[in-house]
Amino acid sequence: MTRASALALILLLAVPVGLTACSEGHDKASVAAAPEAIGDILTVQTGEIDDVKRVAATLTTRDMGEAVARIGGVLVTLNVREGDTVTKGQVIGVVRDQRLNFEASAYEAVAIQAEADYNRTKGLYDKGIYAKARLEQAEAQYKSAKAQRSAAYELAGQGTVRAPASGKVIKAEIPAGSVVMPGQSIATVTAGPRIVRLTLPEQQARSLVLGQTVSLEANGIAATGTVSQVYPAIDNGQVVADITPQGLDDLLLGERVVTSLSLGQRQGIKVPATYVTTRYGLDYVRLVTADRKVSEVPVQTAPLDGQSVEILSGLKDGDTLAPYGAAQ
Template sequence: MASRPYLISALGATLLLSACGESKPTVPAAQTAPTAGRLILRAQTVPDLKPVPGTLTTRDMAEARARISGVLVSLTVKEGDLVRQGQVIGRVKDDRLALQTGAFDAQVTAASAEAARANADLGRTRDLFTHGVYAKARLDQVEAQAKAANANLAAARAQRGASAELGAQGSILAPAAGRVLVADVPVGSVVMPGQTLAKITAGPMVVRIELPEGQARALKVGDVVQLAAEDLRGVATRGAITQVYPSVTGGQVTADVSAPGLPQDLIGQRVRAQIQIGSRQALVVPRRYVVTRFGVDYARLVRADNTISETPVQTTAGPAADTVEVLSGLRAGDVLTPAGSAQ
């Protein structure tokens, strides 16, 4: 038992010598930044874009209205149909107008018979006057009766024509060429004069935007507007203001934006738009100087000792397709080197 302390001491010395013989972990050396492709950040002037809501619509909206009261007996269009200007799309019928027209027809017949009799009397009276049978006063009397009968006939015909025209106004005409948006009045409904039976698009397609009146003073016709391509199926990304409406409604000013190839099948679709309301200073770098790893953007910053430090940055889309704007994480004067691959 006396030899056990010496054994323990020998084992401890052996372990101590073995620990001293292990190599220390190496610290990786800082990566030296390459000289090629370096970029010195400089603030530059970029357009100050403001997102505004927009609606895909047409310049005007036409309404097909009833011109007379009565019962809607036909409506030949439905939502989505294309119509041409002046096309008959429905009919309103009022049975009283047919009876009224028939009464005026009878008045025309009676007035025509009376005028024929008066003209015949005038012919005989003139013949007898030339032979000295009637005096000049008698001829003047018969002529006055004939003129009155002819005037009554003309008035009866005018009344009959007005009644027939009123009945013809039961036809509902498309006021403009376009697409039917609303046609929700069922056949058999009683309608009144001026009631809207169908709403039809009219004019070219536009994106109608609204923005606060304080910022609308910078708007002018011809300004470029950025439109979200994904909202318009990729057919248009840039448009131009074609009209700024002078009225203010609820503190908002309305303007129309025209762009080529706007879709015509979804009237009223919401479209995201951006308008320029001024300019500002920003840090804009090419996209190859920023890399995204696991949802975080990084930029490779060159230190003063010529080594590289990957710095997290916050970015947004730049003014060009191949650029990004750095919102935070860098400042003017920093030196960048191209970033690595994304993960």
Template sequence: MPRRLLPALLLTASLMGLVACGDKPEPPVAEKAAGHVFTAARTEVDDLKPIAGTLTSYKMAEASARLSGTLVDLRVREGDVVQKGQLIGRVQDSKIAPQTSAYSAQAAAADAQTVQARAQYNRVKTLFDKGIYAQAALDQAEAGYKSAEASARAAHAQVAASNAYGNEGAIYAPDSGRILRAPVPQGSVVMMGQSVATITAGEPVVRIELPEGQGRALKPGDTVELSVPGRTASGTITQVYPSVSLGQITADVTPSGLQDLPIGARVTAYIRLGRRPAVVLPRSYVQTRYGLDYVRLVQPDGHVVETTVETTDYDATQIEIIGGLNSGDRLAAYGGQ
């Protein structure tokens, strides 16, 4: 053996001897079960399938521009609540004002011609009454007067039409609701029919999609449990769409208690697909640490030992045990509940 290895081996042997001669650590004191003890049992439960849904609305009303021009005024922003008929913006066409001015000038000229034609008619009628003018002169003057009046009415109608077209620039809320999107900034050029704001009208719904085979179990009126981070709620299936798209069936769930969530929020819906046997525990009896799930198993003498189990989510308040427990095992809750 090389001489340089001898000191290292002696040191290692000395340390091992010290460890062997030292006091052994005392085993941890087993904890007694406190609080309510839950007995695991395999029972018939609802076969729940968690489905990712989206909070949306039955109706999406579009507030659109009725003429092309510049969005000179926008009075709402995303999240605002509006009422049906409320003015939310205005589009201005720069060509309308000059056209209206031109039509107004034509109307003024037509009014002047009408005044002149009326005066001419009155003069001719006076001379006709005195026997100076013939009937033909009176008829001619009367026709000129009536033609001038008709021209004036047409000119004023053109002015009114131009003003009405200019008023088409006003954008009103088509329905009561909340502004979901207002993507066009003030000062932008918009085209006729372009949407300036999207309004969520009506009660919100959670829209879900299931494979066709499972979707056949959905029925209007069924109760559905809903879950968002930190909250749970319930809902009722109000509509099952009759068409199948890409092998999926779509349904709407009307929630209770989620009206304050923003449109587009993700909601988990637990759909009942039948009944099956399972071991289900309240979530307070399971604790996850470092990627492993633990339960506190109560021994016959009342002491508690932790053991790992395999789990999967059952619903928002309970968890299903897949493996690691037997029916009849007694469990203590974490936190002494």
């Protein structure tokens, strides 16, 4: 055998050994790519979950008092601004109508004249000059003039605008010097405690229960509240409900509040949030196979209560999950 033939034979015998070594290394790498599940294994099951709805509401007060003008005229003075605190009956403005003052002065003159006529007639009646019928006629005219005078002064005095309730002025938009009409609102005053008022479709409102706990969120502030009243009337298919909040005292009246309230239960898959992770806008879970190997699968989720999420798609009953954060 020549030296070249011997070298070729050695190379041919060495090739299978190298290929076998490479194949074994690849198999070991494949096994290492599928880690085993470690931690609390969760079996997915469909069950009842709270049907939580997020509904926009408004922070307001239980009652609003309107300070209105009882007569027409010029608003000569306005003593309050938005944010001022007033007490019930406090004078907050004056409306003046000169015609009413002129009428009151005219009725005053008529009443004075009628009183003088009555006194003169009574004196002559006492002397036997006038008959009793003449005295009764003068007395009736005097009483009528006094009544007209009192009514005129009462009407002129209705220009004083008073606070309808104790509270805080939240609206006073009419400046002094403006002409106002009878019944026009001069200022709006809060009355009663703060509430969160919401409207719901009548089908959903049937699930509301007095005393039910509701989660609230407004302007970055999280709070809770309880359903304190559900109004019995339905307006255009909507039902109004009031929630008594705890922790929203620093907010301004009229701010929007997002309420999260349970409207019953429905069937769905609920898992703890620790079993779900989010990367690049996609949610993933660690699915455990029968041989306890773990693989990540994408799922579609919806938030529930901050500690759990609902699986909308990607899993079925009987699937097992491993939590994130456990040793791998």
